[in-house]
Amino acid sequence: NAGVTQTPKFRILKIGQSMTLQCAQDMNHNYMYWYRQDPGMGLKLIYYSVGAGITDKGEVPNGYNVSRSTTEDFPLRLELAAPSQTSVYFCASQSGRGSYEQYFGPGTRLTVT
Amino acid sequence: AQTVTQSQPEMSVQEAETVTLSCTYDTSESDYYLFWYKQPPSRQMILVIRQEAYKQQNATENRFSVNFQKAAKSFSLKISDSQLGDAAMYFCAYRSQIQGAQKLVFGQGTRLTINP
Numbered sequence: 141n142a143g144v145t146q147t148p149k150f151r152i153l154k155i156g157q158s159m160t161l162q163c164a165q166d167m168n169h170n171y172m173y174w175y176r177q178d179p180g181m182g183l184k185l186i187y188y189s190v191g192a193g194i195t196d197k198g199e200v201p202n203g204y205n206v207s208r209s210t211t212e213d214f215p216l217r218l219e220l221a222a223p224s225q226t227s228v229y230f231c232a233s234q235s236g237r238g239s240y241e242q243y244f245g246p247g248t249r250l251t252v253t
Numbered sequence: 254a255q256t257v258t259q260s261q262p263e264m265s266v267q268e269a270e271t272v273t274l275s276c277t278y279d280t281s282e283s284d285y286y287l288f289w290y291k292q293p294p295s296r297q298m299i300l301v302i303r304q305e306a307y308k309q310q311n312a313t314e315n316r317f318s319v320n321f322q323k324a325a326k327s328f329s330l331k332i333s334d335s336q337l338g339d340a341a342m343y344f345c346a347y348r349s350q351i352q353g354a355q356k357l358v359f360g361q362g363t364r365l366t367i368n369p
Contacts, residue, residue, distance in 0.1 A: 171355070182257075182344050182359030183298075198356065228296060234355065240286055240305075242357060244298035 142166050144245035146231050152251045153221040161216040161248050163231030171234040172214040176227040221252045255280045257347050259360035266335045267368050274330045274363045276345030287328045292342040340367045
């Protein structure tokens with residue numbers, strides 16, 4: 141059971157480039173989340189999804205887009221990367237409303253220069 | 254909007270001793286969850302302990318326990334018999350039970366150092 145997987149682990153982007161951070165879970169969880177963690181800070185919610193075809197903005201959505209075409213996958217798209225998007229990105233999943241635990245992926249460290 | 258505050262950026266403790274990490278939160282809701290997550294240098298987020306707001310009894314998990322004071326909106330983590338493997342960033346987090354997607358709101362974190 142792989143849990144929540146994220147690719148890539150590390151990436152360096154130039155300003156203005158675009159990329160997609162991949163997230164997949166094999167636990168058949170309905171809820172999925174994207175967080176970012178800036179240096180020395182806690183995690184902040186970017187986007188979330190309560191099921192396939194349903195997404196919504198979190199606290200810091202500007203500069204990002206998401207899609208949820210399947211239960212398993214929840215990719216995060218960065219358009220026109222900026223230095224302010226340098227961060228560690230975490231994907232998480234939760235089975236549903238009655239579950240108490242969110243399961244986190246290992247994170248993707250992104251640097252924009 | 255809910256907020257979570259951890260007022261101790263860094264803490265240190267001697268191995269085998271006890272340390273308490275502080276957390277306060279702000280909410281107008283009556284039903285919610287509170288969590289402590291551990292983040293070692295590997296970056297993996299590891300759930301340490303959770304507390305349901307409707308439960309008066311403080312949660313415990315082996316060497317980890319909480320002091321939950323609902324009226325004061327305080328949620329501290331006590332680590333007993335500290336071990337070198339406890340060294341990590343610790344994050345307090347709040348989760349509403351009435352919002353649709355049950356989003357987590359995190360504090361800024363406390364870096365815990367264990368001195369041998």
